[in-house]
Amino acid sequence: MKKIIYIFFLFVVFFGNTVSAQQKNDDSIPNLISKIDSIAFNNAIGMYEVITQGKVFYISKDYKYVFIGNIIDVINKKNITIERIKEIRKIQWSDLPLSDAIAIKRGDGSHKVSIFTDPDCPFCRKLHEELYKLDNVTIYVFLYPLVQLHPEAKKKSIAIWCSDDRENSLKVVMDGKKINNRKDCTNPIDRNITFGKAHNIDGTPAIIFQSGEVIQGYISADQIYKKIAEGV
Numbered sequence: 001m002k003k004i005i006y007i008f009f010l011f012v013v014f015f016g017n018t019v020s021a022q023q024k025n026d027d028s029i030p031n032l033i034s035k036i037d038s039i040a041f042n043n044a045i046g047m048y049e050v051i052t053q054g055k056v057f058y059i060s061k062d063y064k065y066v067f068i069g070n071i072i073d074v075i076n077k078k079n080i081t082i083e084r085i086k087e088i089r090k091i092q093w094s095d096l097p098l099s100d101a102i103a104i105k106r107g108d109g110s111h112k113v114s115i116f117t118d119p120d121c122p123f124c125r126k127l128h129e130e131l132y133k134l135d136n137v138t139i140y141v142f143l144y145p146l147v148q149l150h151p152e153a154k155k156k157s158i159a160i161w162c163s164d165d166r167e168n169s170l171k172v173v174m175d176g177k178k179i180n181n182r183k184d185c186t187n188p189i190d191r192n193i194t195f196g197k198a199h200n201i202d203g204t205p206a207i208i209f210q211s212g213e214v215i216q217g218y219i220s221a222d223q224i225y226k227k228i229a230e231g232v
Contacts, residue, residue, distance in 0.1 A: 037088070045071055045080065054089050054200025056081055090212035091199050098140050100188035100195075102166045107136035111228050114140040116196055116206040119157055119173045120150035123218040124205045128174040133221040137228070141170060142192045144204055154189060161187040 037051040047067065048059040058067040070081040096114055115131070117124040131139055143161060145153030156173055162185035163169035169179045196206075199214075207215045209227055219227075 044073075049084070051084075051088055054085070054202070056084050056088070086213060089200050089214045091208050091214055092212050093208070093210045096140070096208065097188070097191065097195065100191055101140035101142045102161075102170055104131070104139040104141060104167050104170075106132075106134050106139065109136065109138035111137045112140070112210055113137060113224065113228070114142060114208040116142045116144040116192070116201050116204055116208075117174075118144055118146050118150055118153050118204040119160065119170075120153040121146065121204045125174050125176065127205045127207075127218050128171070130219075130221040130224070132171075134224065137224075142196070143189055144192050144196050144201065144206075145189065146204060157189050158184065158187050161185070161189065 037053070039048060039050050041047075041061075042049045042058075045058070046061060048061070050057055050059060058071065059065070060067070070079050072078070073080055093112075093114075098114075101114065115127070117128070143157035145157045147154050159179055159181045160166060160169045160173055162183045163179060163181040169181065172179050201214070201216070203216050205216070205218060207219065207224070209215075211231060213227075215227075
């Protein structure tokens with residue numbers, strides 16, 4: 001175990017795949033250890049599997065090599081790494097703070113999906129065009145500004161939340177237009193950011209289905225329907 005932790009420390013310091021440059025300067029070994037979610041030997045592939053912050057990498061049995069990337073089961077035609085990441089990134093529907101989201105009801109609203117979105121994210125805007133093609137779905141939209149990429153996104157998120165008509169304001173902003181709301185109010189934006197980071201949402205858009213599966217990135221309305229039909 002100590003060898004694996006030491007290798008993990010070197011891995012972070014020299015390659016920086018799991019933490020930012022600032023963290024690399026600040027983190028000590030105890031802090032890095034706290035970032036490891038699990039270490040287990042995987043008999044099927046003959047390597048140690050290390051899970052940290054929603055990511056997976058592997059260490060050889062003799063501790064000499066670190067493997068970064070996808071491991072494919074060619075017999076069963078299965079991407080072992082991707083399947084594992086999907087599993088560890090699941091978010092239980094009951095854990096979502098739905099009161100911190102904008103609820104958009106389409107048709108009878110019987111199906112449910114959640115979206116973490118950034119108002120300045122181009123692919124989020126593309127996804128929102130697809131959302132309005134959905135029927136019989138309640139869409140919970142969590143405003144999730146990625147301030148490192150989009151410095152104005154947090155202001156826009158607060159303006160949307162504090163407006164008199166959140167759903168309409170969201171649509172206006174996602175259409176690339178400005179809203180005139182200058183009001184400030186108690187808002188959940190910081191809570192959304194904290195929740196997203198704690199659940200490894202590191203990009204937008206992120207779509208969460210009732211099964212708990214998280215899909216990061218743009219998908220079409222037809223693909224969303226397909227996932228719902230599959231019970232995903």
